[in-house]
Amino acid sequence: MATKKKLLEAAAGAAAGGAGLDVEDVFSTYLYEGNGSTQTITNGIDLSGEGGAVWIKSRTSTAYNLLHDTERGATKTLYTNTTNAEITNANGLSAFTSSGFTVGTEGAWNGSGNDFASWTFRKAPGFFDCLTYTGDGASSRSISHNLGTVPGLIIIKQTSGSAENWIVWHRSISNQVGGQIVYLNATDSQSSMNGKFDDTNLPTSTTFTVEQDNSVNASGSTYVAYLFAHHDGDGEFGPDSDQDIIKCGSYSGTTSVDLGFEPQFLLRKRVDSSGNWAIQDTMRGWGPFTPGSYEFDYLLPNTSGAEGTSYGGIPTSTGFTNSAPGDYIYLAIRRGPIAVPTDATDVFTPVLGTSSGDFTAEAGFPVDLNWYARRSVADGGFTWDRLRGPNYLLTYSGNIEVAYSAASFDSNTAFYLDGVSGDYSDFMTYNWRRAPSFMDVVYYTGDGVNNRQLNHNLGVAPEMIWVKKRYETPGSGSSASWHVYLGPLSSSGDVKYNILNATNGALDDTTSNFSSIFYDAVPTADDFTLGNSSAVNRNGYDFVAYLFASASGVSKIGTVTLDASGDTNVDCGFSSGARFVLMKSTSIAGGWLVWDTVRGISVGTDPYFLLNSNAAEDNSADFLEPYSQGFTIKETNFLSGTYLFYAIA
Numbered sequence: 001m002a003t004k005k006k007l008l009e010a011a012a013g014a015a016a017g018g019a020g021l022d023v024e025d026v027f028s029t030y031l032y033e034g035n036g037s038t039q040t041i042t043n044g045i046d047l048s049g050e051g052g053a054v055w056i057k058s059r060t061s062t063a064y065n066l067l068h069d070t071e072r073g074a075t076k077t078l079y080t081n082t083t084n085a086e087i088t089n090a091n092g093l094s095a096f097t098s099s100g101f102t103v104g105t106e107g108a109w110n111g112s113g114n115d116f117a118s119w120t121f122r123k124a125p126g127f128f129d130c131l132t133y134t135g136d137g138a139s140s141r142s143i144s145h146n147l148g149t150v151p152g153l154i155i156i157k158q159t160s161g162s163a164e165n166w167i168v169w170h171r172s173i174s175n176q177v178g179g180q181i182v183y184l185n186a187t188d189s190q191s192s193m194n195g196k197f198d199d200t201n202l203p204t205s206t207t208f209t210v211e212q213d214n215s216v217n218a219s220g221s222t223y224v225a226y227l228f229a230h231h232d233g234d235g236e237f238g239p240d241s242d243q244d245i246i247k248c249g250s251y252s253g254t255t256s257v258d259l260g261f262e263p264q265f266l267l268r269k270r271v272d273s274s275g276n277w278a279i280q281d282t283m284r285g286w287g288p289f290t291p292g293s294y295e296f297d298y299l300l301p302n303t304s305g306a307e308g309t310s311y312g313g314i315p316t317s318t319g320f321t322n323s324a325p326g327d328y329i330y331l332a333i334r335r336g337p338i339a340v341p342t343d344a345t346d347v348f349t350p351v352l353g354t355s356s357g358d359f360t361a362e363a364g365f366p367v368d369l370n371w372y373a374r375r376s377v378a379d380g381g382f383t384w385d386r387l388r389g390p391n392y393l394l395t396y397s398g399n400i401e402v403a404y405s406a407a408s409f410d411s412n413t414a415f416y417l418d419g420v421s422g423d424y425s426d427f428m429t430y431n432w433r434r435a436p437s438f439m440d441v442v443y444y445t446g447d448g449v450n451n452r453q454l455n456h457n458l459g460v461a462p463e464m465i466w467v468k469k470r471y472e473t474p475g476s477g478s479s480a481s482w483h484v485y486l487g488p489l490s491s492s493g494d495v496k497y498n499i500l501n502a503t504n505g506a507l508d509d510t511t512s513n514f515s516s517i518f519y520d521a522v523p524t525a526d527d528f529t530l531g532n533s534s535a536v537n538r539n540g541y542d543f544v545a546y547l548f549a550s551a552s553g554v555s556k557i558g559t560v561t562l563d564a565s566g567d568t569n570v571d572c573g574f575s576s577g578a579r580f581v582l583m584k585s586t587s588i589a590g591g592w593l594v595w596d597t598v599r600g601i602s603v604g605t606d607p608y609f610l611l612n613s614n615a616a617e618d619n620s621a622d623f624l625e626p627y628s629q630g631f632t633i634k635e636t637n638f639l640s641g642t643y644l645f646y647a648i649a
Contacts, residue, residue: 020241023336026052026122027245029265029283030100030412034058036112038094040102043412045120047096052122053130053226054093054101055080056108057299059115059284059307064138065107065299068093070123071132072159072224074101078150080184080301083163115410117284117307119265121226125149126236127246132159137219140198142207145227151203152230152248153331155184156215160222164215169197169208170329171230172250173271176202182269182329185302190271228331233260238338245334252327259319262457264335266320267301272327277301282335282386283366284410288314288443288542289389290403294323313538317442317455340437340459344554344649347433350580350596353424359417363431368414368441369546371395372429373609375599375617380609384415387441388544393468395592395611396501398479401470428599428609428617430580437551441544448539450511450532451519461523462547463487463557464646466500469535470542480535483517485528486644488559489586495520498584498644501612506586548646555648559586562633564640572630574649577601581624581631582611587641595624602626 028043045052053069065080075090086507090102100120103110110116121128125148133143135158145151154169166184172188173180176198180190192408194198196216208227210216216223226244235244244260251257251270267279278298280286284307286296294314297307313321320332341347351364361370364387373380381396390407393399406417434440436459444454449464456462465485482500489496495509497517509520509531516531523529528547530537537543548612556572574576579597584590592611599617603626607619625632630647 012537019239020237020243021124021127022338023237023245023334024338026124026127027265027333027336028100028118028120029281030118030120031059031283031410032116032118034107034110034112034114035106035337036103036110038102039110040097041100041118042097042220042356043100043118043120044202045100045122046098047101047120047122047607048098050122050124051130052096052120052128054096055119055121056093056103057117058108058111059117059297059299061107061111061114061306063111064304065301066092066108068101068237069130069224069226070096071130075158078157078159078224080166081303083165083185085161085163086159090395091592113475115307119279119281121228126229126231128229130224131227132222132224135217135219135221135223137212139212140201141210141212141217142201143210143225144207145225146534147205147227147229149205149234151208151227151228152246153228154203154208155465156183156210156223158215158218158221160219160534161220162214167196167215168269169203170250171195171248172329174199180271182271183302184277187274187276187302189273190276205265214238225253239340243334243338245336245338247332248330249332250327250329251322253325253519254323256316256321257313257319257332259332259334260319261334263315263320263332265333266315266330268328270324270326270328270329275326276303282315283412285389286315287387287389289391294321295389309557314443317457335434335457337435340551341554344579347435347438347554347578349431349647350598351429351431352598353427353429355423355425359422359424359427361385361415361429361431363415364413365433366412367409367431368434369432369439370409370415370429371611373614373617375426375428375607377426378614379615379618380614384409385441385544385546387443388470391470391471393544394501394614395482396613398481398501421492428596430594430596434553437549439549439553440547443544446534446537446539446541446543448532448534448537450513450516451521452530452532452537454530454545455527456488456523456545456547458525458547458549460525460549461487462528462549464527464548464644465518465523466546467530467536468544469538470544483533483536485518485523486586487523488557488644489642490522492522493520495522496586498586500592503589503591503612505588505590548589553649554635555646556630557644557646559642559644560633561642562635562640563640564635564638566635567625568633568635569627570630570633570645572647572649573649574630575628576649577626577628578631578647578649580646580648582644582646584644585639586644588639590639593623601631
């Protein structure tokens, strides 16, 4: 353990003060569109300085899976779906950079109009290592590595000489006498690793041992090995160097797999019978898109086929579920970021549409939640999130979710309406990213049980929670209002909530049968509690919850009491004022008002939207003024009473 910690602290790029690396420092799923000419992919991963590997696959065309690494050089390519030896192509992946990589003109890497997925793994102790070696034909050949921990997964490929399979050692089937291996380029079930790995000299934190088989150690042949770590409560990533970010395990049949974190990437293979390898990730789409039939976009490492859509398990706050038969091995990587944001522009951006072209809300980060409304006409309240995919809910309505295939989160930097073009200059959108202490999204299926705890990944107790029923039993059209937990007004045994699509003041929660919303329980840093009300927890029905909290210098949730006279400065701890403000009266009836600096928080009139209405923007009064620490309230335009506020810097 001490050796591993020293290696992590010494790793270049580790945060100051001995903090561990964030998962975003070492792994990226990055999507891009080919342009047929050289383009640089900036994913934030330092490959030229730290080293690592890049895996690229065309999503929209038949093309090989392409694997590159810094040990062999940028222009050297291996195909994971064939037994071919390494090739050299200067027009494929042409360079590794300090923040990603560059691709050239070759179609399989950058074909014009084609969509591509890339997965980047940075070398870092406790996460990933790659190395090359030359075979000597000897038995029990020990190979040194710098992973700094016992590997969970090892992939080896001969890069020269005769065609050989990709050999996969996995801790769940290989780490024992008489262990098994599988082939990355094939559908075969598991088979004996005899002659490939020494099952009496199992991998350690510094070495792994190969036998004399040509696929791993032919004399004079060259090889590359990719090593992935496995964490089990001993990961040393994140601000406090105590977080797990990668796991290699196994599961069988219909089950829930507990990782201890929410995954963003999953590589898996059925091993008890033949079956494809599959890669799933949340960037391309892996979520509860429809009730009872959970969809995901998959790519297959052992074929050249384009991306397909299938049904199966979904990611959860602590792992993932599976609904397919058979025995599987997997590699899972945690969703990031782990660190609390310090710059609000990294996690929230208000975007006004443009006058022409496709509708794109360019946020500069992966958008996890989007809300939009039109300024000039009654057409607003549309709410999407990455987990649910192209289906919207309306904040002003209790109606169930509506499918809208044009909506897409299929981007590292934006939310957009694919193929929909026109004049969007009056479209105002708000874009959130999930991050500790800031915002989280939780999907769940109701069970009708009072005092139900649901895990979340906010890392602090949420101060505001929006809960909405997505669907009822398939075919049913019944609706249910949005219910909002009001943290600043709540205490244990005296929880207050509100209705997002209504104007009433704060309501009292209860623990009584069939009417409990939040079970009169205050959320914790790990979970929040639901009652048995059909509006939030009806058995067999699908729900989504949005969780919000105060992050120092980034966001603030609280209350303010107004007496309808003078001005009140609301200090949120910001340095350059609030870019977004939500206010709702809790002592009297009133709407959910929203302002932003794009449309105007300024001296003079301040246009606002209502979350509880699809009305066009109102620009009739002066409500707020700029204030560097937060925002200033013009009390004369408010009724006396207590107001909930949610501000973002």
